[in-house]
Amino acid sequence: MNSETQQQRLRAEVAGWMSTHLRGEFACLQYRGGPGDEEAYPALRKQWERELASGGWTGLGWPKEQGGRAMSVAEQVIFHEEYARAGGPGRMGHIGEGLLGPTLIACGTDDQRRRFLPGILNGTQFWCQGYSEPGAGSDLANVRTRAVRDGSGNWRVHGQKVWTSLAHDSDWIFVIARTDAESRGNRGLSFLLMPLDQPGIEIRPIKQLNGGAEFNEVFFDGALAAAEDLVGTPGDGWRIAMTLLGFERGMSTLGQQMQFIRELEWVVDAAHEAGVANDPLVRQRIARAWTGLRVMRYNALRMLAGASTDETGAGALSREALIYKYYWSNWHRDLGQLAMDVLGLNANLIDSSDAKRTRLQGVFLFSRADTIYAGTNEIQLNIMAERGLGMPREPRGTL
Amino acid sequence: MNLALSEEQTMIRDSAADVLAERSASAAVRQAIEHTAGRDEALWHTLAGELGWCALTVPEAAGGAGLGAMELVLLMEQMGRRLACVPYFSTVCLAATALAQCESAAARVWLSRIAGGEVSATLALDAAGGFDTRNASACAVPGFDARSVTVYAEETAYGYRLSGALAQVIDGASADLVLVPAWIANESQTIALFELNCADLAGLSRTPLTTLDATRPLARIELSAVDVPRDALLACGGDAQRAVARTVWFAALALAAEQLGGAQQCLDLTLAYAAERVQFGRAIASFQAIKHRCAQMMVEIEATRSAVLGAAQAWDQARDEAGNQAAVSLPPSVLTDIAAAKATANDAFRFCAQEAIQLHGGVGFTWEYDPQLYFKRAQACSAQFGTTAQMLSFIAEHVIDRSEASAVTRPVPLAHAHADHVQAVLAGVL
Numbered sequence: 001m002n003s004e005t006q007q008q009r010l011r012a013e014v015a016g017w018m019s020t021h022l023r024g025e026f027a028c029l030q031y032r033g034g035p036g037d038e039e040a041y042p043a044l045r046k047q048w049e050r051e052l053a054s055g056g057w058t059g060l061g062w063p064k065e066q067g068g069r070a071m072s073v074a075e076q077v078i079f080h081e082e083y084a085r086a087g088g089p090g091r092m093g094h095i096g097e098g099l100l101g102p103t104l105i106a107c108g109t110d111d112q113r114r115r116f117l118p119g120i121l122n123g124t125q126f127w128c129q130g131y132s133e134p135g136a137g138s139d140l141a142n143v144r145t146r147a148v149r150d151g152s153g154n155w156r157v158h159g160q161k162v163w164t165s166l167a168h169d170s171d172w173i174f175v176i177a178r179t180d181a182e183s184r185g186n187r188g189l190s191f192l193l194m195p196l197d198q199p200g201i202e203i204r205p206i207k208q209l210n211g212g213a214e215f216n217e218v219f220f221d222g223a224l225a226a227a228e229d230l231v232g233t234p235g236d237g238w239r240i241a242m243t244l245l246g247f248e249r250g251m252s253t254l255g256q257q258m259q260f261i262r263e264l265e266w267v268v269d270a271a272h273e274a275g276v277a278n279d280p281l282v283r284q285r286i287a288r289a290w291t292g293l294r295v296m297r298y299n300a301l302r303m304l305a306g307a308s309t310d311e312t313g314a315g316a317l318s319r320e321a322l323i324y325k326y327y328w329s330n331w332h333r334d335l336g337q338l339a340m341d342v343l344g345l346n347a348n349l350i351d352s353s354d355a356k357r358t359r360l361q362g363v364f365l366f367s368r369a370d371t372i373y374a375g376t377n378e379i380q381l382n383i384m385a386e387r388g389l390g391m392p393r394e395p396r397g398t399l
Numbered sequence: 400m401n402l403a404l405s406e407e408q409t410m411i412r413d414s415a416a417d418v419l420a421e422r423s424a425s426a427a428v429r430q431a432i433e434h435t436a437g438r439d440e441a442l443w444h445t446l447a448g449e450l451g452w453c454a455l456t457v458p459e460a461a462g463g464a465g466l467g468a469m470e471l472v473l474l475m476e477q478m479g480r481r482l483a484c485v486p487y488f489s490t491v492c493l494a495a496t497a498l499a500q501c502e503s504a505a506a507r508v509w510l511s512r513i514a515g516g517e518v519s520a521t522l523a524l525d526a527a528g529g530f531d532t533r534n535a536s537a538c539a540v541p542g543f544d545a546r547s548v549t550v551y552a553e554e555t556a557y558g559y560r561l562s563g564a565l566a567q568v569i570d571g572a573s574a575d576l577v578l579v580p581a582w583i584a585n586e587s588q589t590i591a592l593f594e595l596n597c598a599d600l601a602g603l604s605r606t607p608l609t610t611l612d613a614t615r616p617l618a619r620i621e622l623s624a625v626d627v628p629r630d631a632l633l634a635c636g637g638d639a640q641r642a643v644a645r646t647v648w649f650a651a652l653a654l655a656a657e658q659l660g661g662a663q664q665c666l667d668l669t670l671a672y673a674a675e676r677v678q679f680g681r682a683i684a685s686f687q688a689i690k691h692r693c694a695q696m697m698v699e700i701e702a703t704r705s706a707v708l709g710a711a712q713a714w715d716q717a718r719d720e721a722g723n724q725a726a727v728s729l730p731p732s733v734l735t736d737i738a739a740a741k742a743t744a745n746d747a748f749r750f751c752a753q754e755a756i757q758l759h760g761g762v763g764f765t766w767e768y769d770p771q772l773y774f775k776r777a778q779a780c781s782a783q784f785g786t787t788a789q790m791l792s793f794i795a796e797h798v799i800d801r802s803e804a805s806a807v808t809r810p811v812p813l814a815h816a817h818a819d820h821v822q823a824v825l826a827g828v829l
Binding site (some may be wrong): 264287295388 | 403718
């Protein structure tokens with residue numbers, strides 16, 4: 001059987017499974033969740049993760065010996081496309097499955113893999129990411145949170161993390177903390193795994209400009225990280241943290257694009273309803289947005305082609321990979337603005353019974369975050385100039 | 400769909416880059432535009448005659464290499480990067496593409512001569528490309544407006560008599576072979592494609608035009624009762640119209656690739672200059688204001704590259720599925736992909752050329768430095784074979800006007816976060 005036939009079979013299998021499982025009690029999850037809608041049905045979406053796990057749809061790219069299915073990039077893309085096409089909900093388990101799991105597989109101990117990978121795979125343990133701090137935004141290495149070894153060899157953590165997505169719905173957090181008090185910048189950091197449900201941790205929601213609260217502040221006051229829950233060695237945290245970010249590319253982008261396609265369709269529908277579908281300027285902007293969708297699709301295919309042929313991981317620095325975040329986030333922000341212009345005066349009216357308008361208002365508001373989180377526009381441009389074009393690096397300040 | 404380049408494709412791209420870096424450097428381009436009407440005869444002889452580049456997309460049956468759009472866009476990108484002053488776009492992308500759609504034996508003979516690098520050729524269509532911007536679905540072939548055909552053919556005892564004029568034909572003055580789409584007089588709505596062997600034709604006048612972009616020669620062509628034999632008719636009716644339309648779309652894709660190369664060179668020239676130019680005691684490349692603009696050029700360029708490669712692969716896939724039959728029209732999704740690529744390329748090249756001048760500072764404004772060559776080429780290309788407005792208008796028709804039917808069934812689930820906000824606001828008001 002050739003791979004084309006195999007892929008078609010997989011596509012049909014995913015589509016079939018989704019149609020028989022995303023129904024009944026899960027029907028309300030269709031098209032829900034994901035950035036901007038993370039507060040939708042968190043408990044039910046966790047249950048959905050267990051449903052996925054029992055269907056064998058977690059850990060697709062993980063090696064078999066770690067409980068994964070060792071799928072090729074092309075196969076994973078097919079899963080994500082069909083998942084999104086069926087309206088599969090935003091994944092609660094994404095941070096564990098997509099980021100921490102692969103990091104532990106690459107850099108963790110056998111003991112850590114044995115203790116943490118099963119909970120990620122079977123949808124019972126949920127993770128969040130403790131990187132950003134009030135003083136460490138774009139300057140991610142400027143970590144102030146510190147971890148000190150206590151008498152028993154465990155770590156006591158003091159400090160604060162911020163913009164922690166889904167911390168309130170998570171069980172564990174991975175944290176980069178300064179274990180060498182004398183160090184600065186990206187040296188002297190360590191990568192710690194910590195349970196959230198403990199006396200030294202407090203989680204406070206941050207209310208966003210769209211009224212939701214997907215992000216949190218997480219405060220650490222002598223919170224415990226067990227000695228065996230440090231990944232790598234003390235002082236090796238930056239390398240581990242960067243390894244993890246390296247996993248944050250590619251695979252799910254085609255699924256995200258399905259959502260973008262859907263949003264543009266809503267804009268087109270709204271244009272018909274508002275009677276502006278024949279307005280030349282509106283038409284041109286919609287056509288530009290559609291053009292951007294094609295660019296994103298083919299750009300993602302280039303990225304995946306690079307990732308699948310390039311075992312060294314150098315594909316992460318290919319120019320098409322470097323532009324991707326900047327491209328989609330600015331496209332999405334423009335789409336939100338276009339949606340509001342199409343709605344005209346009504347864009348200003350809140351009416352929760354008008355689902356389309358409400359969703360488009362959500363795109364307008366939440367897409368403001370897209371060009372800020374995971375590397376602001378300005379940082380993205382720096383990275384492109386320095387890594388993509390080899391231009392001089394920004395000098396460090398002295399403050 | 401896999402957008403990884405094969406070994407052969409990488410080789411085509413890299414060897415083209417090497418040849419053109421050596422043979423079409425700035426000095427050679429300037430020599431050609433200042434002294435030989437924008438045509439570098441020696442380079443053309445090398446590329447067409449010695450290296451066999453013209454055989455690239457010509458079907459194997461006609462002595463070509465039978466390769467696809469993917470290989471062609473890789474080559475065109477390199478041509479655009481070096482502003483190669485050769486009639487490749489007209490000969491291969493226009494004439495050979497049209498000829499490959501024709502069933503006649505004469506067409507096959509011309510194709511093999513093109514593949515062998517013996518002749519240059521062009522298509523006598525205004526360089527605007529005949530894209531219909533008003534109502535694409537009303538056309539026999541989507542996007543191509545037959546009203547852009549301005550030559551008429553009258554049947555005579557021996558063949559046909561052609562009359563008409565074309566304002567701007569690419570390489571029109573120098574081409575050995577000119578393919579002329581014309582209306583058959585007294586037969587309404589019938590278009591035919593004729594060959595004009597330019598060596599010995601009375602009534603044919605070709606006037607080179609003076610152009611802002613001197614790297615691509617244009618000519619006005621006038622046909623005053625030009626008599627051609629019956630077998631000069633290569634295709635007729637629907638076949639001819641499809642052949643021309645297909646050619647026009649393929650040309651748009653090829654030109655987009657060429658524009659991509661031009662944009663890339665604008666960035667490369669700028670990076671080299673910014674690394675050397677020192678102000679305030681440092682290379683200007685170290686200023687964030689400069690870095691960000693270069694990065695933005697990179698975004699536009701890579702976006703264009705993705706659009707071009709994707710459209711090329713879509714073209715090849717459609718061709719393979721149709722078994723390369725001329726009568727099968729291209730799926731609309733391929734055309735919209737090409738439209739997306741051309742619109743993106745138009746904007747990217749213009750943006751990069753403009754930024755190249757700005758970031759070169761004063762010398763960017765001089766004749767001596769190269770950005771001006773690309774600036775003019777970028778402007779000219781953006782009006783040839785698909786303007787941004789035309790391409791977007793074509794896309795809009797596809798995306799907006801055909802979506803009305805499906806709109807009703809589209810589900811719109813309510814966003815939770817925002818709905819909560821709605822509730823909160825309502826509660827506050829009440």
